[in-house]
Amino acid sequence: MAYRRSRLMEERLADNRERIVRAARHLVARGGFREAQIAAVATEAGLSTGSIYRYFPSKAELFVELLGKAAEHEIDILRSIADGEGTPSARLFAAVESFTRRALDGRYLAYAFIAEPVDPEVDEARIRHRRAIAEVLKSIVRAGIESGEFPDQNLDASAACLVGAFTEALIGPTAPSAEAVSDRERLVEQICTFCFRAIAGRDKASS
Amino acid sequence: MAYRRSRLMEERLADNRERIVRAARHLVARGGFREAQIAAVATEAGLSTGSIYRYFPSKAELFVELLGKAAEHEIDILRSIADGEGTPSARLFAAVESFTRRALDGRYLAYAFIAEPVDPEVDEARIRHRRAIAEVLKSIVRAGIESGEFPDQNLDASAACLVGAFTEALIGPTAPSAEAVSDRERLVEQICTFCFRAIAGRDKASS
Amino acid sequence: MAYRRSRLMEERLADNRERIVRAARHLVARGGFREAQIAAVATEAGLSTGSIYRYFPSKAELFVELLGKAAEHEIDILRSIADGEGTPSARLFAAVESFTRRALDGRYLAYAFIAEPVDPEVDEARIRHRRAIAEVLKSIVRAGIESGEFPDQNLDASAACLVGAFTEALIGPTAPSAEAVSDRERLVEQICTFCFRAIAGRDKASS
Amino acid sequence: MAYRRSRLMEERLADNRERIVRAARHLVARGGFREAQIAAVATEAGLSTGSIYRYFPSKAELFVELLGKAAEHEIDILRSIADGEGTPSARLFAAVESFTRRALDGRYLAYAFIAEPVDPEVDEARIRHRRAIAEVLKSIVRAGIESGEFPDQNLDASAACLVGAFTEALIGPTAPSAEAVSDRERLVEQICTFCFRAIAGRDKASS
DNA sequence: CATGAATGAGAATTCATTCAT
DNA sequence: TATGAATGAATTCTCATTCAT
Secondary structure, three states, X not given: OOOOOOHHHHHHHHHHHHHHHHHHHHHHHHHHHHHXXXXXXXXXXXXXXXXXXXXXXXXXXXXXXXXXXXXXXXXXXXXXXXXXXXXXHHXXXXXXXXXXXXXXXXXXXXXXXHOOOOOHHXXXXXXXXXXXXXXXXXXXXXXXXXXXXXXXXXXXXXXXXXXXXXXXXXXXXXXXXXXXXXXXXXXXXXXXXHHHHHHHOOOOOOO | OOOOOOHHHHHHHHHHHHHHHHHHHHHHHHHHHXXXXXXXXXXXXXXXXXXXXXXOOOHHHHXXXXXXXXXXXXXXXXXXXXXXXXXXXXHHHHHHHHHHHHHHHOHHHHHHHHOOOOOHHHHHHHHHHHHHXXXXXXXXXXXXXXXXXXXXXXXXXHHHHHHHHHHHHHHOOOOOOOOOOOOHHXXXXXXXXXXXXXXXXXXXXXX | OOOOOOHHHHHHHHHHHHHHHHHHHHHHHHHHHHHOOHHHHHHHHOOOHHHHHHHOOOHHHXXXXXXXXXXHHHHHHHHHHHOOOOOHHHHHHHHHHHHHHHHHHOHHHHHHHHOOOOOXXXXXXXXXXXXXXXXXXXXXXHHHHXXXXXXXXXXXXXXXHHHHHHHHHHHOXXXXXXXXXXOHHHHHHHHHHHHHHHHHOOOOOOO | OOOOOOHHHHHHHHHHHHHHHHHXXXXXXXXXXXXXXXXXXXXXXXXXXXXXXXXXXXXXXXXXXXXXXXXXXXXXXXXXXXOOOOOHHHHHHHHHHHHHHHHHHOHHHHHHHHOOOOOHHHHHHHHHHHHHHHHHHHHHHHHXXXXXXXXXXXXXXXXXXXXXXXXXXXXXXXXXXXXXXXXXXXXXXXXXXXXXXXXXXXXXXXX
């Protein structure tokens, strides 16, 4: 008589996978990729090192997935904003706001895209996803230039600068720490204001 | 037995020190901190691994010095621009231009400030210097707000965004690669244009 | 509470045991002991890893049994030939022919006796059985010398050489591959011819 | 002033390499490839594990070299016998005698060719060398058939059987232990006698 | 009883640092 | 003083075995 995997079991398995990724994310956020050794991830996830390898074929794959998951979600949202309703101005603002606000809810996310992982394979994934984010922003800027809302400008340079600006402001070493800012909302607003002005060449009419 | 170092000797020692730092810089630029192992640095410098330790007590100290040297020079120049003649607008533009142009002449410099080193001690130095650069920019922006040239804005956020913007545009993964840009001058100009517009809220009158 | 295993149950148990051994044999034949991990054996047998341990206390015991089963059968047949009718010449020929032909029908069998298992306990079993085979051959050679059919020779050396000769020719790295030989029968014949000549000092009169 | 590596130093380096191979050989001879872990080799060689990697890029390469060294020497000698003076009979006898005598002087040598290494890359080397030995023997047998000294026979089968015969008799599990044989010379002689008779179909006229 | 997820003791490999020559 | 061989701690990954469900 075949043994039937209980629903509980299935949930635990899915849970573990998720737990491992989460543990890895926490460690990266806390101490960079450097601190995210397999043993540490295992401990943080409440598992043994061997178990990590039941869920991921290698350390690199784990981190590639970590970055992929984070990026996928992010890019989906950004793209729906970019392709959505509203003027390019509004969309640009919304895109930056959306990204920064979610990043502040879980800083590690953005961190993973800045910190350089030791493994080249993982780094390659990081770079790829970072580029994908820039591409989405580019499409918004392009639309704004065509509509005449934004001054003419080099798309590649603007997109790169934008990505640099908000990731750094969020969690880079020069970032105004969240505590130094009276509240998250204000930090989000400051970053949005900067980015909008950088592209539009004017301050957004205060809402 | 008293031993007097000859001037020649002293020069050779200083030379070697300099050679080591330069070798380390090249390696970091080429392959990130990951590739900058002591043995590789030694080979690149034309010395033995043991000799590295005659000049630097540890790998970490070598890289702390590397970052310090690079930052010191940079900050001196930026500060002299910040404290110098001209309108804040002109100084802002000059500061960004100066930094980016020199960075393009030796990309590794900027690279060392973005790439996260494995060693926490070294990372701490990187962060410190990066903050110092932001401080200088802040002083320019502050002056511009006071003079009425720049719209009111949060200094910390603006400085952080600026630093993020130009380091990313220079060497980050989303950077328009130097080859993709017809020439260095154009890339410098694009970055300057972005940064100026981001702070000033208008495009610089084309010179 | 007394529990009586039904005959059906018993059969299933015996079945599983047999299935496991067969699975292990296939894996050894395909990729050597190296490939015969418990998980792989379980999959091949259509059981779970845990189940393997219901039938065998350890991996080593499983492989000891595997070798034992293979050897037992082999040796029974060889012994019945050795102790049977016919001249020593005929019996020697028959013994080698019988062994090689069956080995070709399931090469893995012979393989298990050549390939060195990682586990010392298993290796010890392999050696024991290999020696048993040599012993049977020795008895035939002894009879042949006594009857004057075979020239005088050292029994131990001859038996060892014989075992080495046919196992190597069957599946050793220098073995003429079965495909390279027009058909199995020819390979069997070649090996028999060699072995007979080696012991008898003359070619068998072609039948 | 450049530092000059002393002759002593150079010797030590060469020594170490040799020491490592020798240590590996001893371990293989004693307990098979299984016992020859890097840590064990290092200890046996009187070095640290790290040092092994100064001399060999990987464990596999070390063992490939080990086998290569052993085989090269062996095959050179066999080939010079095969291509040398004398009747095929004499050359066959000399070849087997030469191989077996040297193998008895350092059993591990032959052992390395029988024991199956865990690493497929290493195993591939073992097989290659073993085949090379068979090839040399084949050339002698071929000459003997042509000269009419040996009866017609399948070359591939005979060579494979020969290699199997003497490696097994030397160090295989069924081998008459060296101690059980009154002296080495007698064992060598027994093996030669067997092999000659197997190929020639007659006993060598006692010298 | 069957299952297969979890465990954790190894084993290979890397690289900063030391120290005899 | 310069050298670079030697060291060994640290890290990734494997797989036999156990045990909760």
